[in-house]
Amino acid sequence: MFTAEERDATRTRLLTRAASDPAIAGAAITGSEAVGAGDEWSDIDLALAVEGPLEPTLDRWTTHLYADFAAVHHWDLPSGASTYRVFLLPSALEVDIAFTPAAEWGPHGPTWRTVFGQPAPRPPGAPPQSRRDLTGRAWHHALHARVCIHRRRWWQAEHWIGALRTQILTLAALRLGHPAAYAKGAHLLPPEVTGPLTASLVRTLDEPELTRALTAATAALLTELTHLDEPLAERLTPILSPAPPPA
Numbered sequence: 001m002f003t004a005e006e007r008d009a010t011r012t013r014l015l016t017r018a019a020s021d022p023a024i025a026g027a028a029i030t031g032s033e034a035v036g037a038g039d040e041w042s043d044i045d046l047a048l049a050v051e052g053p054l055e056p057t058l059d060r061w062t063t064h065l066y067a068d069f070a071a072v073h074h075w076d077l078p079s080g081a082s083t084y085r086v087f088l089l090p091s092a093l094e095v096d097i098a099f100t101p102a103a104e105w106g107p108h109g110p111t112w113r114t115v116f117g118q119p120a121p122r123p124p125g126a127p128p129q130s131r132r133d134l135t136g137r138a139w140h141h142a143l144h145a146r147v148c149i150h151r152r153r154w155w156q157a158e159h160w161i162g163a164l165r166t167q168i169l170t171l172a173a174l175r176l177g178h179p180a181a182y183a184k185g186a187h188l189l190p191p192e193v194t195g196p197l198t199a200s201l202v203r204t205l206d207e208p209e210l211t212r213a214l215t216a217a218t219a220a221l222l223t224e225l226t227h228l229d230e231p232l233a234e235r236l237t238p239i240l241s242p243a244p245p246p247a
Contacts, residue, residue: 001091001092002089002091002092002093003040004040006091006093007042007043007044007093010044010069010089010093010095011029011033011044011046013068014044014046014095014097015027015029015046015115017064018046018048018115019116021057021060022051023050023051023052023056023057023060024048024049024050024051024057025049025050025051025102025105025117026048026049026102026105026114026115026116026117026118026119027046027047027048027049027114027115027116027117028046028047028105028107028112028113028114028115028117028119029045029046029112029113029115030045030046030047030098030111030112030113031043031045031096031111032045032111033045033113034111034112034113035110035111035113043093043094043095043096044093044094044095044096045096045098046095046096046097046098047082047097047098047100047105047112048097048098048099048100048105049100049101049102049105049117049119050099050100050101050102050105051102054083054099054100054101057099058083058085058099061085061097061099062074062085065087065095069087069089069095070089070090071087071088071089071095072088072089072090073087073088074086074087074088079098080104081100081101081104082098082099082100082104083098083099084096084097084098084099085097085099102117102120103120104120105117105119105120106119106120106121107119131171131174131228134167134170134171134174135167135171135225135228135229135232137163137167138164138167138168138171138221139221139236139239139240141160141161141163141164141167142160142164142214142217142218142221142240143240144160145157145160145161145164145210145214145217146214148160149207149210149211149214152207154205154206154207154210155205157210157214158202158205158210161200161202161210161213161214161217162202164200164214164217164218164221165197165200165217165220166183167221168197168217168220168221168224169183169186169189169193169197170183171224171225171228172189172193172224173185173186173188173189175224175227175228176188176189176190193220193224196216196219196220196223197216197217197220199212199213199216200213200214200216200217200220201213218240218241221240222236222237222240
């Protein structure tokens with residue numbers, strides 16, 4: 001496992017290379033380290049502004065990560081005009097580098113610290129996640145979990161129960177003003193939100209246990225919805241209440 005010192009040294013080496021690369025017009029530290037909220041387990045998150053086509057720079061940097069840092073694997077996450085290339089180093093250090101056309105390079109949120117270069121003007125903020133969509137996904141997941149239990153598809157039922165729990169955490173985080181994506185604000189939620197959700201964790205793959213976990217998750221969803229749209233919670237209650245499996 002990497003140490004914080006090793007991680008910081010790796011970041012410095014990468015930023016030094018970026019400053020010497022004629023195709024890189026700017027570099028920024030992103031993620032928790034950009035705002036001083038990192039810890040000993042934080043990975044490396046960088047955003048690079050690329051002049052010209054992205055592909056040659058992506059290829060060159062990938063060769064560099066494998067040759068000089070002994071990367072063992074990488075994968076891509078496209079996002080708009082950017083490509084996030086995610087590398088895994090032998091020390092279990094994750095290096096996430098966003099390669100973005102220079103004309104569109106700039107912060108999309110608060111976790112950004114420019115190292116060099118001139119960021120483009122920040123575009124209007126993207127609309128927050130729709131509570132309507134999150135609510136719809138939640139009742140969808142609850143119904144699908146129930147059907148999977150009836151069909152005796154235990155692993156698929158477990159999947160939908162976990163997905164339902166994620167929607168509840170996201171709704172609660174948005175309501176309380178905490179980071180919502182990837183459960184980043186889940187540890188900030190009060191016990192009255194997270195406590196009931198503990199009972200939704202699936203312990204064994206059998207019908208009684210999955211039914212128990214789904215019942216707990218559904219109750220937590222309806223409780224959360226009473227804070228957001230009580231009439232909707234009332235309409236959903238008879239629909240989402242667990243039904244006995246067919247004989």
